[in-house]
Amino acid sequence: MEDQARMMLGHIGLTGLSHEDVGDPDNIRKHHNLGQPQQDIGEILQQIMVITDESLDEAQARKHALNCHRMKPALFSVLCEIKERTALSIRGAQEEDGPDPQIMRLDNMLLAEGVAGPERGGASAAAAVVAAAAGGSPAEANIEHSEYKEKLAQIRRMYHAELEKYQQACNEFTDHVMNLLREQSRTRPISPKEIERMVGIIHRKFSTIQMQLKQSTCEAVMILRSRFLDARRKRRNFSKQAAEILNTYFYSHLANPYPSEEAKEDLARKCSITVSQVANWFGNKRIRYKRNVAKLQEEANRYAVKTAVDAASVSSQASQANSPATPNSG
DNA sequence: CCAAATGATTATGT
DNA sequence: ACATAATCATTTGG
Numbered sequence: 001m002e003d004q005a006r007m008m009l010g011h012i013g014l015t016g017l018s019h020e021d022v023g024d025p026d027n028i029r030k031h032h033n034l035g036q037p038q039q040d041i042g043e044i045l046q047q048i049m050v051i052t053d054e055s056l057d058e059a060q061a062r063k064h065a066l067n068c069h070r071m072k073p074a075l076f077s078v079l080c081e082i083k084e085r086t087a088l089s090i091r092g093a094q095e096e097d098g099p100d101p102q103i104m105r106l107d108n109m110l111l112a113e114g115v116a117g118p119e120r121g122g123a124s125a126a127a128a129v130v131a132a133a134a135g136g137s138p139a140e141a142n143i144e145h146s147e148y149k150e151k152l153a154q155i156r157r158m159y160h161a162e163l164e165k166y167q168q169a170c171n172e173f174t175d176h177v178m179n180l181l182r183e184q185s186r187t188r189p190i191s192p193k194e195i196e197r198m199v200g201i202i203h204r205k206f207s208t209i210q211m212q213l214k215q216s217t218c219e220a221v222m223i224l225r226s227r228f229l230d231a232r233r234k235r236r237n238f239s240k241q242a243a244e245i246l247n248t249y250f251y252s253h254l255a256n257p258y259p260s261e262e263a264k265e266d267l268a269r270k271c272s273i274t275v276s277q278v279a280n281w282f283g284n285k286r287i288r289y290k291r292n293v294a295k296l297q298e299e300a301n302r303y304a305v306k307t308a309v310d311a312a313s314v315s316s317q318a319s320q321a322n323s324p325a326t327p328n329s330g
Numbered sequence: 331c332c333a334a335a336t337g338a339t340t341a342t343g344t
Numbered sequence: 345a346c347a348t349a350a351t352c353a354t355t356t357g358g
Binding site: 237279287 | 346347348349350352353354355356
């Protein structure tokens with residue numbers, strides 16, 4: 001225990017001067033070269049452990065003693081001087097980071113999904129958006145909706161609980177560090193700016209943790225959404241009549257199967273589906289019709305070529321010198 | 331149960 | 345903004 005005080009002071013060069021080292025310009029080198037670093041580290045660790053074992057009162061007393069040491073003002077000014085000289089290299093390394101675009105994206109998404117923000121309003125707004133995006137009838141949209149809402153609320157609760165926890169931990173930690181720094185500022189020079197910077201560093205660390213939370217929450221919401229709200233998962237075929245109407249239009253406008261907005265609205269009304277469903281249908285129909293035609297055409301061409309080649313080989317047996325190949329048209 | 335059909339979404343190009 | 349093409353997820357018919 002005695003060693004500790006000596007060691008602490010020794011670190012700042014007060015006790016170390018009291019013996020044979022005084023006036024020896026090489027003492028630093030001597031100490032560093034002769035002592036095995038491993039052993040030094042072991043010793044220091046040991047001492048740190050002992051310190052942490054001390055009671056608060058003991059520590060306070062020791063600190064007080066240190067503060068009242070007669071050499072303390074001198075030491076302080078020395079430290080200030082050293083700091084002046086070294087501060088230049090430290091300064092200018094920081095200062096960046098406005099609002100992180102990544103975290104803003106996540107925030108926006110969580111807000112849109114109703115996970116962040118006000119309790120009911122956000123959720124119902126998101127539900128409305130989803131219902132509007134999906135083509136299905138409003139009654140059908142509610143079939144599995146309660147389960148979805150429940151799961152979303154669960155995610156929401158978890159998210160807020162975690163966020164709260166992080167916030168609290170961050171505040172506690174910041175307080176702790178600030179107290180520590182304030183305390184230490186009595187024995188070594190620490191400017192308010194440095195404390196501020198420290199707080200900034202802590203906040204950045206915690207905000208990366210928060211970002212991870214937000215990220216995983218976003219993922220959970222996306223999975224939930226795709227599980228419950230992806231319209232592909234509850235697709236219903238259109239009615240026979242609707243298919244009839246759509247096909248009639250398509251084949252009667254085969255030369256230009258691109259219904260105008262107006263025509264789409266008309267068809268949507270007649271088929272009791274939405275305009276975007278009509279658009280989807282025509283998109284699918286066009287590509288699939290084309291594909292079928294192309295496929296059948298290719299098939300036809302294959303057989304046409306085959307028969308042509310057969311015919312050519314038969315005829316070439318009769319006469320070798322022949323006119324060039326017949327190009328086949330599409 | 332399987333393959334074809336089908337409605338919706340996504341990626342890409344204009 | 346819209347069209348196409350590819351792809352996904354489901355329904356349907358054999």
